[in-house]
Structures are given as structure tokens and as C-alpha cells.
Amino acid sequence: MHRRQFLRLSALTVGAIPLARHYTFAQPWQQAWNIRMLRRNVGIFTEKGGTIAFLLSKEGTIVVDTQFPEQAAHLLGAFKERGGSSIDLLINTHHHADHTSGNLTLKEASKHLLAHSNSKLNQEKQAKARNTENAQWYPDQTFSDKWCQDIGKESICLHYFGPAHTNGDSLVHFEKANVVHMGDLLFNRIYPNVDKASGASIQNWMLVLDRAYNVFNKKSIFVCGHGHEADAVTVDREFLREMKFFFENLLDFVNRQIKAGKTRDEITALTEIPGMEAWKDKNGFARVNLAAAYDELTV
Ligand SMILES: [Zn+2]
Numbered sequence: 290m291h292r293r294q295f296l297r298l299s300a301l302t303v304g305a306i307p308l309a310r311h312y313t314f315a316q317p318w319q320q321a322w323n324i325r326m327l328r329r330n331v332g333i334f335t336e337k338g339g340t341i342a343f344l345l346s347k348e349g350t351i352v353v354d355t356q357f358p359e360q361a362a363h364l365l366g367a368f369k370e371r372g373g374s375s376i377d378l379l380i381n382t383h384h385h386a387d388h389t390s391g392n393l394t395l396k397e398a399s400k401h402l403l404a405h406s407n408s409k410l411n412q413e414k415q416a417k418a419r420n421t422e423n424a425q426w427y428p429d430q431t432f433s434d435k436w437c438q439d440i441g442k443e444s445i446c447l448h449y450f451g452p453a454h455t456n457g458d459s460l461v462h463f464e465k466a467n468v469v470h471m472g473d474l475l476f477n478r479i480y481p482n483v484d485k486a487s488g489a490s491i492q493n494w495m496l497v498l499d500r501a502y503n504v505f506n507k508k509s510i511f512v513c514g515h516g517h518e519a520d521a522v523t524v525d526r527e528f529l530r531e532m533k534f535f536f537e538n539l540l541d542f543v544n545r546q547i548k549a550g551k552t553r554d555e556i557t558a559l560t561e562i563p564g565m566e567a568w569k570d571k572n573g574f575a576r577v578n579l580a581a582a583y584d585e586l587t588v
Pocket of ligand 1: 454514
């Protein structure tokens with residue numbers, strides 16, 4: 290289906306409030322932003338950076354992740370056009386700049402900012418290292434294992450299943466809508482970032498995916514932090530198995546290379562991971578994956 294036609298149809302499905310918008314700027318290098326509703330007032334915003342998920346309703350508004358200042362302003366503008374000028378709860382799935390740089394832009398409109406305690410520590414560390422402390426809004430609320438609250442007709446729960454993409458990744462479940470924002474625990478068929486400096490663990494990441502597979506169900510809609518196309522950021526539960534297989538294949542491949550006598554430099558010089566041809570290396574993360582696998586297998 291043509292993209293514009295699809296967006297128009299998805300706008301119709303949310304009834305009187307046409308939330309799906311698609312702007313193309315005059316300059317070709319500027320990206321369009323897009324809002325797509327998923328289920329029960331829960332939708333996603335995509336433009337630049339990690340996917341934003343939100344609940345927008347008269348009884349309460351929640352925003353998960355903030356991309357960059359310009360994108361956060363676009364989101365807030367879209368909300369204001371529909372009467373939603375305040376955010377009851379802002380959440381960061383993890384600290385990476387493409388998920389948190391818009392925090393400060395949304396501070397005035399937001400009552401609270403919530404993240405895993407490790408995510409807050411990582412955000413502080415990252416800002417100090419990059420000398421961007423003046424551009425931050427840090428979480429005023431943190432949690433360790435599980436955090437739940439009812440907001441209007443929705444119930445939201447944050448889960449922490451241990452280190453994976455970083456050591457502070459939250460899974461954010463809109464329970465009534467049954468939509469789960471997985472943050473960067475899911476990269477839809479592109480090589481993921483494995484942030485070892487922030488406590489990532491490939492081996493535990495596979496366990497996290499198993500646990501998510503069992504905690505959620507086949508009707509759950511999973512939101513990915515990133516996808517092979519701008520709008521390819523929602524998947525069903527079976528993709529969690531595919532993502533786990535990506536890592537199984539990676540560890541198996543690197544293990545065979547180590548046994549064949551290859552050095553770390555030789556292994557990490559590769560630009561693709563054999564066996565995962567359906568997956569693209571959109572951000573040059575082949576080396577990151579190979580190095581992380583090597584380091585975990587040679588501890
Ligand atoms: Zn990330």
C-alpha cells in the first residue's frame with residue numbers, strides 16, 4: 290500500500306481525532322515526522338532517534354523516550370493541537386542520547402521523569418563525559434525491578450530484567466492496550482548496538498528476550514527502538530525469538546572463529562556477520578557485535 294494512503298487510513302481508525310500526520314519538509318535532508326496509533330490511545334512517534342511511544346487521553350498522558358530537542362518539540366506541538374498540553378509521566382527506556390536528548394524540551398510540560406536507577410546513573414555519566422550537563426533533565430523518579438501505576442483507563446508497568454543493551458533497560462508495558470515499548474532491546478533486522486561500556490551483556494540479553502516472550506503474549510504489540518526502515522518499528526512476539534537467534538548465531542560464529550585460532554583483531558575486522566543475511570548493518574555495528582561477543586566468550 291502506498292505510504293500516504295496507509296497513513297490516511299490509520300488516521301481514520303482512531304475516529305474523530307486524526308492523529309496520523311506526515312510532513313515532508315522542503316529540504317530533502319530533513320526527515321519527516323510521523324505519528325501512528327497502535328491501540329487504545331497508545332501510539333508511536335518516529336522522526337530521528339529511538340522510537341517514542343505515548344498514551345494520549347483526556348485522563349492522562351504518558352511519553353516514553355524523547356529523541357532530540359527538535360523532535361520532542363514536534364511531538365509536543367502535535368499533542369497541543371489535540372488539546373494535550375501536559376504530560377503526566379515521561380519515561381526513558383535507557384540513557385542513550387537518541388532517547389533522552391529531548392528530555393529538557395519536555396520538562397516544563399511534564400510532571401515527572403521516570404527511568405531505571407542505572408539509566409539515571411548512565412545519563413549523568415554520559416552528560417559529564419560529553420560536557421552536555423546543561424542540556425539534561427535527569428529522572429526525578431527511579432525504580433529497580435518493577436513499577437506500576439494506573440493512569441486514567443490505562444495501567445502502565447515498567448519491568449527490569451537485567452543487563453542487555455545497557456545495564457538499565459526498561460520494558461514499558463501499556464497493559465490495557467497490550468503495547469510494550471522495548472526500547473533498544475529490539476532492533477528490527479538491523480545490527481544492534483551492544484554498549485559494553487554501559488554494562489551490556491549479550492548472554493543476559495538473550496535471557497531478557499526469553500523472559501519478555503513469556504511475560505507478554507501473542508497479542509502484544511512490541512515497539513522497537515530502531516528498525517531497518519523508519520516505520521518498521523513494531524513487531525509481534527515471534528520477533529523476540531528472531532532477535533535471540535541473531536545473538537545465538539553471533540556467539541556461535543565468533544566461538545568457531547576463536548577455535549580456528551583467529552585473533553580479536555581479525556574477527557572484529559569483519560564487516561558482516563555470516564548467517565544473518567536478512568539483517569542490515571545500518572549503523573556500522575558489525576564490529577561492536579563481534580568485539581562484544583569475543584570479549585564475553587574469552588572472559
Ligand atoms: Zn540505545
